[in-house]
Every structure is written in C-alpha cells, then in structure tokens.
Amino acid sequence: MNHRYSERICSTQKSFIREILKVTANPEIISFAGGLPNPNLIDDEGIQKAAAAVLKEDGKTALQYSTTEGHPPLREWIAERYRIRYGLTVDADNILITNGSQQCLDLVGKVYLDKGDAVIVEDPGYLGAIQSFSMFQATYLPVPLDEEGPDLDCLTGVLETSSAKFMYGIPNSQNPSGITYSENRRRDLASELCEHEIPFLEDDAYGELQFDGVARKPVSAYMDGEGILTGSFSKIFSPGMRMGWVCAPDAVMEKILIAKQASDLHSNYLSQRILAKYLEENDIDAHIAGINKEYRKRAEWMVSKMDKCFPDDVHYTRPTGGMFVWLTLPEGVSSGELFEAALKRNVAILPGTPFYADGGGNSTVRVNFSNSDKEEIEAGIEIVADVLDEIRNSPQ
Amino acid sequence: MNHRYSERICSTQKSFIREILKVTANPEIISFAGGLPNPNLIDDEGIQKAAAAVLKEDGKTALQYSTTEGHPPLREWIAERYRIRYGLTVDADNILITNGSQQCLDLVGKVYLDKGDAVIVEDPGYLGAIQSFSMFQATYLPVPLDEEGPDLDCLTGVLETSSAKFMYGIPNSQNPSGITYSENRRRDLASELCEHEIPFLEDDAYGELQFDGVARKPVSAYMDGEGILTGSFSKIFSPGMRMGWVCAPDAVMEKILIAKQASDLHSNYLSQRILAKYLEENDIDAHIAGINKEYRKRAEWMVSKMDKCFPDDVHYTRPTGGMFVWLTLPEGVSSGELFEAALKRNVAILPGTPFYADGGGNSTVRVNFSNSDKEEIEAGIEIVADVLDEIRNSPQ
Numbered sequence: 001m002n003h004r005y006s007e008r009i010c011s012t013q014k015s016f017i018r019e020i021l022k023v024t025a026n027p028e029i030i031s032f033a034g035g036l037p038n039p040n041l042i043d044d045e046g047i048q049k050a051a052a053a054v055l056k057e058d059g060k061t062a063l064q065y066s067t068t069e070g071h072p073p074l075r076e077w078i079a080e081r082y083r084i085r086y087g088l089t090v091d092a093d094n095i096l097i098t099n100g101s102q103q104c105l106d107l108v109g110k111v112y113l114d115k116g117d118a119v120i121v122e123d124p125g126y127l128g129a130i131q132s133f134s135m136f137q138a139t140y141l142p143v144p145l146d147e148e149g150p151d152l153d154c155l156t157g158v159l160e161t162s163s164a165k166f167m168y169g170i171p172n173s174q175n176p177s178g179i180t181y182s183e184n185r186r187r188d189l190a191s192e193l194c195e196h197e198i199p200f201l202e203d204d205a206y207g208e209l210q211f212d213g214v215a216r217k218p219v220s221a222y223m224d225g226e227g228i229l230t231g232s233f234s235k236i237f238s239p240g241m242r243m244g245w246v247c248a249p250d251a252v253m254e255k256i257l258i259a260k261q262a263s264d265l266h267s268n269y270l271s272q273r274i275l276a277k278y279l280e281e282n283d284i285d286a287h288i289a290g291i292n293k294e295y296r297k298r299a300e301w302m303v304s305k306m307d308k309c310f311p312d313d314v315h316y317t318r319p320t321g322g323m324f325v326w327l328t329l330p331e332g333v334s335s336g337e338l339f340e341a342a343l344k345r346n347v348a349i350l351p352g353t354p355f356y357a358d359g360g361g362n363s364t365v366r367v368n369f370s371n372s373d374k375e376e377i378e379a380g381i382e383i384v385a386d387v388l389d390e391i392r393n394s395p396q
Numbered sequence: 397m398n399h400r401y402s403e404r405i406c407s408t409q410k411s412f413i414r415e416i417l418k419v420t421a422n423p424e425i426i427s428f429a430g431g432l433p434n435p436n437l438i439d440d441e442g443i444q445k446a447a448a449a450v451l452k453e454d455g456k457t458a459l460q461y462s463t464t465e466g467h468p469p470l471r472e473w474i475a476e477r478y479r480i481r482y483g484l485t486v487d488a489d490n491i492l493i494t495n496g497s498q499q500c501l502d503l504v505g506k507v508y509l510d511k512g513d514a515v516i517v518e519d520p521g522y523l524g525a526i527q528s529f530s531m532f533q534a535t536y537l538p539v540p541l542d543e544e545g546p547d548l549d550c551l552t553g554v555l556e557t558s559s560a561k562f563m564y565g566i567p568n569s570q571n572p573s574g575i576t577y578s579e580n581r582r583r584d585l586a587s588e589l590c591e592h593e594i595p596f597l598e599d600d601a602y603g604e605l606q607f608d609g610v611a612r613k614p615v616s617a618y619m620d621g622e623g624i625l626t627g628s629f630s631k632i633f634s635p636g637m638r639m640g641w642v643c644a645p646d647a648v649m650e651k652i653l654i655a656k657q658a659s660d661l662h663s664n665y666l667s668q669r670i671l672a673k674y675l676e677e678n679d680i681d682a683h684i685a686g687i688n689k690e691y692r693k694r695a696e697w698m699v700s701k702m703d704k705c706f707p708d709d710v711h712y713t714r715p716t717g718g719m720f721v722w723l724t725l726p727e728g729v730s731s732g733e734l735f736e737a738a739l740k741r742n743v744a745i746l747p748g749t750p751f752y753a754d755g756g757g758n759s760t761v762r763v764n765f766s767n768s769d770k771e772e773i774e775a776g777i778e779i780v781a782d783v784l785d786e787i788r789n790s791p792q
Binding site for chain 2: 001002003004005006007008009012013014015018021022034036037039040042044045047048051052055056059060061062063064065066067068098099100102103106110111112113114115117128131132134135136165194197199226234238239240241242251252255257258259261262263264265266267268269270271
C-alpha cells in the first residue's frame with residue numbers, strides 16, 4: 001500500500017538521543033549520553049508504600065477514568081509550591097498534569113503553532129523541544145547564550161525583524177549548555193518579551209536541581225502572570241511514571257485543556273494519586289537536598305578528572321546544577337568522530353549537533369554525570385581523553 | 397498579552413462529553429452519559445498485588461525512563477493475542493504502547509494529516525476521534541452505517557471523487573451506534589479500501605466486550621498486513637492507568653515512533669510493568685468473560701425497561717456488546733431538549749449530535765449501561781420516559 005504520510009512527519013527526524021539510549025542499555029557500556037536520574041536516588045520503597053496505600057484505600061477510584069486537568073490535590077500542591085518558592089500568584093486552576101513535561105511541549109505546540117510559525121529558541125537548545133515543535137512545522141529563530149542567558153541584543157534584533165509565536169527556554173541549568181540565567185537577565189528578558197507581547201514558555205526541569213539549594217525566580221515571575229511554565233517530577237521522583245505539568249494563565253489554560261482532551265483524555269490517574277500520596281507522606285525537600293548533594297559530588301568527580309586528563313584546549317563547564325557537563329572540543333576534532341571512537345571503547349557521549357536548530361555545534365559534546373558512579377566517571381573520562389588524543393595524533 | 401493562538405486550536409471545540417462528565421461526578425445524578433467501566437469489575441485487589449510485586453522485585457528499573465516503543469513482554473503479549481485470537485501475522489515490533497487508545501488517534505493524525513487532508517469517518521462516528529483529527533485540521537468524509545457496517549455504495553462514491561488519507565472506524569459495537577460490522581462487510585470494505593490504497597485505522601476498543609464471547613476477525617485481517625489497529629486495556633483492566641496500544645506495519649510504525657518520541661517520549665513505564673505482571677498472574681479471559689456476563693445483564697435490564705416505558709416511536713438498539721444503547725427519538729423531539737430536561741431530574745444522557753462530523757443527528761441519544769446498577773437503570777429510564785412524555789405533551 002502506498003501510504004501518503006504527512007509533510008510534518010516526513011520532515012521530522014528520529015530523536016538521536018532516544019536511539020542512542022537503546023545502544024547504551026548494554027550494561028558493558030559506560031553511558032554519559034542520556035539524562036537519567038541516578039537509580040539509587042529513586043525512592044522505590046517510599047513509592048511502594050504510597051502505591052499500596054492508594055490502591056488499598058481508594059483503588060476503585062484511582063483506577064477509573066478521571067478529569068483532563070488532573071488530580072486536584074496534586075495540582076494544589078504544585079500551585080502552592082510556586083506561591084511559596086517563587087512568589088507566583090497561581091492556583092490549582094492554572095495547573096494541568098501532563099504525561100511528563102515533554103507532553104507540555106506538544107500541547108503548547110498545538111495551542112500556538114501553525115505551519116511555518118516561528119519559535120525563538122536558545123542556541124544551543126533542548127533537542128526534545130525542537131523535535132516536538134517540528135511536528136507542527138515550526139521554524140526556529142535561534143538566539144545565542146552567553147554566561148548570563150540569551151543574548152539580548154540578538155533577541156531584540158529577532159523581535160524587531162520577525163514575528164514569533166513564543167520563545168522557549170530553560171533558565172535553570174539549561175540543557176545542554178548548563179547555563180543558569182542571571183537575575184538581571186531574567187528581568188530584562190521578561191521586559192523585552194512583554195514589550196513585544198511574546199509569551200515565554202519556561203521549561204524548569206532543573207529548577208529543583210540547583211546544588212546551592214537556592215530557588216531562583218522564574219522569568220515568568222517578571223511577566224505579570226503571563227508566563228507559561230512547565231515542570232517535571234522525573235528528576236526528583238520518578239521518570240518512569242511520566243508526571244509533569246504545565247502552569248498557564250486562565251485563558252491559555254482553556255486552550256491547553258482542549259489540546260490535552262484531544263491528545264489522550266487525561267494523564268495516568270493512578271500515578272497521580274501515588275505521587276500525591278507520596279508528597280503527603282514524605283519530606284520531598286529533604287529528598288531533593290539529598291539528590292543535590294549526590295549530584296554535586298558526581299559533577300565534581302567528573303570535572304576533577306577532566307582537569308587531570310583533558311588538554312588545555314578542551315573547554316568545559318563547571319556545573320552548578322542539573323545533570324550535564326558541556327564540552328567544547330579543540331578545532332579540528334568533530335564530536336561525531338569522538339562519539340564513534342569512544343563508543344568502540346564502550347563509552348557513550350552525546351554529540352552536541354542535534355541541539356542546534358539551524359545546524360552547527362560540531363565541536364560540542366554533552367556529558368551526563370548523574371547516572372554513573374565514581375569509578376565509571378573516572379574510567380569513562382580517561383577513555384574519552386585517550387580517544388581524543390588518538391584522534392588528534394592520527395594521520396589525517 | 398495578546399496571545400496569537402493557532403488556527404487548529406481556535407477551530408476545535410471542548411469535548412462535550414468530557415465537560416458533561418464534570419457535572420455527572422455529582423453522586424446524586426444517575427449518569428448514562430459517560431463510557432465508564434463498572435468499578436465493581438475493576439480488579440483493584442489483583443492490581444494491588446501486581447503493583448506490590450513489580451515495585452518490590454524491580455522497583456528501581458520500573459520507575460526509570462524506558463523505551464519509546466514500550467515494555468517488550470507487554471508488546472509480545474498483545475502480538476500473541478492478535479495471532480491466536482484473530483490469526484494476524486504481527487509480532488512485538490508492530491506494537492507500540494500508548495497513553496490510552498485516544499493517543500493512537502493523535503499519533504496517527506500526526507503521521508498522516510496535513511491541514512485540509514480528508515479522513516473518511518463513520519456517520520455517526522466517535523467524537524473523540526473527530527476532536528483528535530481536528531487538531532491537524534482534517535476535513536471529514538462521513539459514510540453512513542447500515543446494520544452490517546459502512547454503506548459501501550456511498551463509500552465507493554467517496555473514494556472515487558475524493559482523496560482521503562485514511563478511513564477511521566470501529567467495527568465491533570461501534571461507538572455510538574452499537575453496530576457490529578458483518579463478516580461479509582468487513583471483507584468487502586477491506587477489498588474496496590485496498591483497491592484505492594486507503595489505510596484503515598481500526599479502533600477495536602470493544603472487541604473483547606462481545607457478549608457472545610466470539611472473536612470477530614478485524615477488517616485489517618483482510619488487508620494483507622496493511623491495517624492499523626488500536627486497542628485499549630481501559631475496558632478490561634483499568635481506564636485510569638491509560639494503557640492502550642497501536643499495531644501497525646513496520647514502515648508505518650517507524651513514523652508512529654517519531655510521533656510518539658515528540659509527543660511524550662514514552663508511556664508510563666510503571667503502569668506497563670504492573671499490567672504485564674497482572675496479565676502473567678491472572679486469567680484475563682475469565683475476567684473478560686465475567687465483565688461480558690455483567691454487561692449483558694445490564695444491557696438487558698435497560699432494554700427491558702425501555703420496552704416497558706418508551707412509546708413505540710422511540711427506536712433503540714439491542715446491544716450485543718460494548719457499553720451503549722443508541723436511541724432514535726420521534727420526530728419533533730430534540731435530544732438537546734431531552735438532555736436538559738432529564739438533567740433537571742438528575743439523569744444524564746448524551747445527545748448524539750457531537751458524533752456527527754458534518755452536523756445533524758439531532759434526534760439521537762447515546763445511553764450507557766455499564767456504569768449503573770439495576771435500580772439506577774430502571775429509575776433512570778423511567779425518568780427519561782417521563783421527561784420525553786412531558787416534552788411531547790407540552791404546548792409548543
């Protein structure tokens with residue numbers, strides 16, 4: 001049969017990272033490629049207790065169809081955390097529970113994007129977002145990042161010459177670059193976007209994973225209630241349960257609700273109930289502090305090893321949160337080549353190229369530290385250094 | 397802020413049925429409006445055991461990120477059931493686990509539909525599908541149903557004058573009409589679609605809910621491996637866990653996989669593991685037989701009561717499966733009016749109009765029997781009959 005597929009699907013690539021994850025499932029491989037939380041920091045025992053309690057106390061209801069918006073106490077918990085942690089004026093009605101925060105990108109894409117519409121993205125930007133918006137045939141307006149966040153001169157130029165539907169960004173420990181926007185930049189960015197009436201889709205996957213434990217006000221906090229925030233329990237609870245949320249002003253939420261109904265009716269209700277029960281019965285702040293302590297250690301192990309093994313012309317970030325170190329390789333070494341050679345020695349890294357919506361980034365590499373122990377980190381980085389050396393010294 | 401929403405979202409309505417479900421959550425209301433499985437037939441104890449076993453034996457893995465395709469043993473279970481029950485030649489690679497079968501519609505929409513593309517639908521057709529395809533700005537080519545299935549003369553006319561991307565249908569206990577396609581019609585429909593190279597998206601939500609227990613070969617079985625099937629555990633296991641799947645030929649599956657990655661990375665992995673464990677530890681066929689026995693009883697209670705209370709010029713189906721009776725009201729009585737009046741007396745029914753992609757259906761009503769007990773069914777139908785009588789006898 002001659003299937004006549006849509007333009008949208010024919011112009012969207014498979015996710016390189018999802019394909020790599022299949023290779024790295026092999027336990028012999030040291031994988032720095034993914035973004036997996038450390039399994040030792042997933043509280044399976046606490047979740048087991050919460051699951052047992054929910055199914056015992058109210059199983060018939062927890063297993064039945066539920067509302068599109070999500071479980072009210074869970075939505076209220078999220079809203080309250082925004083109020084307390086960030087001073088946002090939101091309530092449960094502004095929260096909708098999604099199937100992981102990746103689904104927020106799909107829903108917001110549905111709500112704003114028609115074929116050819118432009119989205120302002122960070123350069124480099126999160127590849128999962130680029131893939132998601134591509135389903136709606138978006139075009140991209142990349143804005144480079146400096147150490148404090150998006151380059152505002154460049155953004156102003158883009159805003160004055162183009163018509164974007166929204167800007168997408170990750171202000172805390174940006175994926176992949178690791179950059180955290182400064183407070184001034186957040187304020188200035190918000191003011192610039194508001195002036196041009198461009199909504200900011202603020203992906204806060206790593207807001208809780210800041211090693212210093214400081215809560216940084218989101219860009220949305222400076223936008224007079226007009227920001228759209230996405231969040232995730234994947235990094236602080238369980239990624240396999242796919243619990244995320246979107247927070248949006250009432251008028252936008254009305255549209256998101258339609259998109260959610262059409263997409264899958266509602267998110268997994270049993271998992272929402274287990275999560276709500278877990279949050280009730282456990283000290284999530286202590287749990288998060290424990291994760292940050294562990295990830296900080298792992299980041300330090302990785303960076304120390306890089307300090308020892310890497311030549312001076314390899315540049316890399318010193319993470320203050322999140323899960324990744326971002327490398328810039330010396331001229332003449334391509335990340336694709338390094339990836340292939342390291343994989344032959346059973347170490348997986350992630351070339352940075354898929355993070356660049358308009359191509360480029362050939363000298364960049366993302367390296368994950370959250371999902372490896374000290375021995376793996378040290379052995380893996382040593383191999384990457386070896387391989388890099390071999391590539392540079394091999395006859396061209 | 398002046399949000400510039402997409403054309404797609406502005407032209408899609410909220411789901412009438414999802415909105416009604418909020419009203420009918422009030423326990424004082426007898427609701428025939430939804431499509432909820434009977435809670436007494438959800439095996440919460442069995443699911444509790446399966447959840448405890450998974451979390452105890454392999455919690456860290458079950459709570460971690462997983463593959464986009466889904467849990468291999470669950471996909472193999474589904475493929476094997478297709479092979480044994482329907483004689484299809486499919487394997488686990490043809491199965492992808494979705495967030496309920498509603499998500500299959502979203503994924504297939506992404507794979508096939510660009511703005512303005514046509515989809516052949518049954519008339520009346522499932523409103524959730526109409527809403528889902530509207531996200532991709534589809535147009536609809538409705539084909540009326542007779543007692544054996546889609547009207548083939550009409551379909552031939554449509555195929556010869558229009559260019560559709562695919563046809564969508566529910567051959568077993570169609571929602572909302574209750575019609576089950578005859579074997580001949582399945583074969584002839586398949587041959588007609590194959591001749592015009594039009595894929596059939598076959599929604600089999602009710603294939604296991606056939607009161608006679610007979611497995612009817614899907615239309616896909618006559619399409620030489622080219623059919624796309626969707627299935628759901630909502631009706632036989634738990635709707636709240638949102639476990640559905642899509643079964644597609646290799647080439648189509650490659651595209652669906654991209655759409656799934658972009659939509660939400662993967663379905664809830666913990667729930668997939670609980671479901672797989674449940675299927676391993678329990679006799680699902682006995683469970684399904686029990687559900688069919690109960691639903692047959694409820695359908696009979698409802699139809700008997702209608703036989704007693706309804707005037708001769710109200711027509712209604714005698715269900716052989718599924719969850720619904722489909723009413724056709726006498727001329728001059730609108731289903732909207734009946735809905736409003738019955739709701740005032742605390743009985744909720746579902747007007748048939750949203751099931752007609754091109755409008756119409758003003759005299760039709762869908763009535764659910766699975767989620768009410770004998771007393772509720774008898775009291776509720778009596779009230780509907782009363783209200784109908786009042787409407788007919790009120791001065792116009």
